Amino acid sequence: MHKFLIRSFVSSLVLIFTLTVAAVAKDVKAAFVYIGPTGDHGWTYQHDVGRKAVEAAGFKTTYVEGVPESADAERVLRQLANSGHDVIFTTSFGYMNPTNKVAKEFPNVKFEHATGYKREHPNVSTYAARFYEGRTILGTIAGTMTKSNVIGYVASFPIPEVIRGINSFTLAAQKVNPNIKTKIVWAFTWYDPGKEAEAAKALIDQGADVIAQHTDSTAIVQMAEKAGVYAFGQASDMDKFAPKAVLTSVENNWGPYYVDRVKAVANGTWNQKDTWHGIGDGMVVISDLDSQMPADLRSKVKKLQADLASGKVHSFTGPIYDQKGNLMVAEGKTADDGMLAGMMTYVKGVEGDIPK
Amino acid sequence: MIIDINFIGLIIASIMASAVPLILASCGELITERSGVLNLGVEGMMIIGAISGFALMTVTGSLIIAIFGAMLAGVLISTIFAFLTQTLITNHVATGLALTIFGIGISAMIGKNFVGIPGKEFPVFFEGLKDTIPLLGPILFGHSIVFYFAFALPFITSYFLKKTKIGLIVRAVGDSPESASNQGINVRLVRYACILYGGAMSGLAGAYLSMIYTPQWIENMTGGRGWIALALVVFSTWNPIKILIGAMIFGGLTIIQFHMQAIGVRIPVQFLTALPYIVTIIVLVVISRDSRKIRLSTPSSLGKSFHKDN
Numbered sequence A: 001m002h003k004f005l006i007r008s009f010v011s012s013l014v015l016i017f018t019l020t021v022a023a024v025a026k027d028v029k030a031a032f033v034y035i036g037p038t039g040d041h042g043w044t045y046q047h048d049v050g051r052k053a054v055e056a057a058g059f060k061t062t063y064v065e066g067v068p069e070s071a072d073a074e075r076v077l078r079q080l081a082n083s084g085h086d087v088i089f090t091t092s093f094g095y096m097n098p099t100n101k102v103a104k105e106f107p108n109v110k111f112e113h114a115t116g117y118k119r120e121h122p123n124v125s126t127y128a129a130r131f132y133e134g135r136t137i138l139g140t141i142a143g144t145m146t147k148s149n150v151i152g153y154v155a156s157f158p159i160p161e162v163i164r165g166i167n168s169f170t171l172a173a174q175k176v177n178p179n180i181k182t183k184i185v186w187a188f189t190w191y192d193p194g195k196e197a198e199a200a201k202a203l204i205d206q207g208a209d210v211i212a213q214h215t216d217s218t219a220i221v222q223m224a225e226k227a228g229v230y231a232f233g234q235a236s237d238m239d240k241f242a243p244k245a246v247l248t249s250v251e252n253n254w255g256p257y258y259v260d261r262v263k264a265v266a267n268g269t270w271n272q273k274d275t276w277h278g279i280g281d282g283m284v285v286i287s288d289l290d291s292q293m294p295a296d297l298r299s300k301v302k303k304l305q306a307d308l309a310s311g312k313v314h315s316f317t318g319p320i321y322d323q324k325g326n327l328m329v330a331e332g333k334t335a336d337d338g339m340l341a342g343m344m345t346y347v348k349g350v351e352g353d354i355p356k
Numbered sequence B: 001m002i003i004d005i006n007f008i009g010l011i012i013a014s015i016m017a018s019a020v021p022l023i024l025a026s027c028g029e030l031i032t033e034r035s036g037v038l039n040l041g042v043e044g045m046m047i048i049g050a051i052s053g054f055a056l057m058t059v060t061g062s063l064i065i066a067i068f069g070a071m072l073a074g075v076l077i078s079t080i081f082a083f084l085t086q087t088l089i090t091n092h093v094a095t096g097l098a099l100t101i102f103g104i105g106i107s108a109m110i111g112k113n114f115v116g117i118p119g120k121e122f123p124v125f126f127e128g129l130k131d132t133i134p135l136l137g138p139i140l141f142g143h144s145i146v147f148y149f150a151f152a153l154p155f156i157t158s159y160f161l162k163k164t165k166i167g168l169i170v171r172a173v174g175d176s177p178e179s180a181s182n183q184g185i186n187v188r189l190v191r192y193a194c195i196l197y198g199g200a201m202s203g204l205a206g207a208y209l210s211m212i213y214t215p216q217w218i219e220n221m222t223g224g225r226g227w228i229a230l231a232l233v234v235f236s237t238w239n240p241i242k243i244l245i246g247a248m249i250f251g252g253l254t255i256i257q258f259h260m261q262a263i264g265v266r267i268p269v270q271f272l273t274a275l276p277y278i279v280t281i282i283v284l285v286v287i288s289r290d291s292r293k294i295r296l297s298t299p300s301s302l303g304k305s306f307h308k309d310n
Helices: A002-024 A043-056 A071-082 A093-105 A131-145 A160-176 A193-205 A219-227 A255-267 A295-310 A337-341 B005-034 B042-060 B063-087 B092-114 B136-140 B145-163 B165-175 B177-182 B187-213 B225-235 B240-263 B269-288 B291-297
Strands: A029-033 A060-064 A087-090 A110-114 A124-129 A150-155 A181-186 A210-213 A230-235 A246-252 A274-277 A284-286 A327-329
Touching: A029 A043, A029 A071, A029 A255, A043 A060, A043 A230, A043 A246, A043 A255, A060 A071, A071 A087, A071 A093, A087 A093, A087 A255, A093 A110, A093 A124, A110 A255, A131 A160, A131 A210, A131 A230, A131 A246, A131 A284, A131 A295, A150 A160, A150 A193, A160 A181, A160 A337, A181 A193, A181 B240, A193 A210, A193 A219, A193 B005, A193 B187, A193 B240, A210 A219, A219 A230, A219 A246, B005 B042, B005 B136, B005 B145, B005 B165, B005 B187, B005 B225, B005 B240, B042 B063, B042 B092, B042 B187, B042 B225, B063 B092, B063 B187, B145 B165, B145 B187, B145 B240, B165 B177, B165 B187, B177 B187, B187 B225, B225 B240, B225 B269, B240 B269, B269 B291
Parallel strands: A029 A060, A029 A087, A087 A110, A110 A124, A124 A274, A150 A181, A150 A210, A210 A230, A230 A246
Antiparallel strands: A246 A284
16 A cells, blocks of 8 residues: 555656646657556666657657556546657566557557557557567577586466467477476565565575576576576576676667657657567567577577568467467467467476466 | 475575564554554654665764664654654554654665665674584574574563563553553553654664665665565464564465466465455454454553553
């Protein structure tokens, strides 16, 4: 409750301030609605990096952070739309219905909703990133670098985005090393450094010598550094937090898309789109590869990266079986986007059950 | 997966490391409450300690300045609470909640410039001895000074309250401020001191999180540990040694559930995640059954304002 109160208070202050600023400017103005604080150094932080890129491209931007996925979201959106913003980016899945509802009331304002699938009005676009492509790279590295053949994976919540990541990672790791085992620990949080560190420590104590994560804080790579095992950065390049442990990071790079879309609004060329970009379009970026990786692995990864970018390689290429041995994707086929978007089963080789 | 004795040692060491901030903040709050003051601002003081420690470490580069600075920050913010509740006689509960909200807000504001900066390595002692003794090696060695201090603190606190004159005065003030005042004790002064001490310990607990446990700053990084620390004081029935046990149970359940997941124990994860809270409730229920004991161990004037003393 206290958190909510302070968030609402800060949000309204920011709102009042930004609305005042907004009233003066004349050019195209973009607004961003964030679920978390910009200080999370994770999901929201990366969206804010994208917003700064829009600002650097010469546009006015405003943002409201810590907006709950409730009726509050509608109020914030309405206020932003009313105060002369031309395009509004809503950067969390739970803003899906509020975005579509408010979009109907403001047909002249463009709405861009991240990670959603509803485009009920012509002024609503959706966009998301194919982070699973990055996890194919991480799986390849993990499968090659592990000596204990036990790979730890700290997961957040059992949603398709996370399951897809685990599957993509495991498939790639198995491809280079059929003996690996992926141990998954669900932390049930997106960011709580203490909990994430404890989850990573448990996996390390049980023999994992490479740790992957689908939570946001840098606590896991720091724990890996302390314990002398390998890890991968999440959302941003985390190398400086754990120079020895971090082999590479998968970065969320929203900037180019945001600049593109705001420019389209300015030029009058904006149209409704459903964007799902990966490595090829630069929305998913692989950070520098650590020099501890053998040269042949590094060149293999570079090639894989290029093949994923060109579409020559797909993260989910058949034959893929689920845990019970049922065929999910036939040999020579690739999983279509519909299957990827609703993926809620583990592939063969992942241990344990998905929490329900 | 072989469960050997060293593995158990590693698990216990992790549990102890996670219990450190809870022990520090709880022992501080225990002294505050023993003097009759209920300060619900622990979470706020902790987060202020976390950002102050991290910011000072980044700016000055000195770990010593950072640790003491974090404690001082805890003292400063608890001074606000002390002034309001003791001098202006405001309600303890409302003021404490306000302190938490204030702490979270101001730490986020100060912290804006410190997001995404890696922390420094904090020195640990006897790292080399870790592997010399099975089981006990990882438990006893390779920890920071704050870790050792935290595990000594409940015993120091217990000794202080039971065996020293000042400890007796603190308890007297908490149990009957009127009588203490009639005996010539400056109730307000004692309560000020106890509040400030509680602030210092909460500040240290926060600094442990941002400088040693997970060396980084992100908003809300205390993640409700201040509230758990508050609950632990009640859980312990104001007995510092029981705080030690409670903190180990609470920290331990979280870590053990992660281990059970990794081993592949087929228990619903949500149940495992809820386990620490369920156990806390069960223990509280068990404790509450003995109402006489509760009455005897609760500081009688807890949370009540004292007007008489001028």
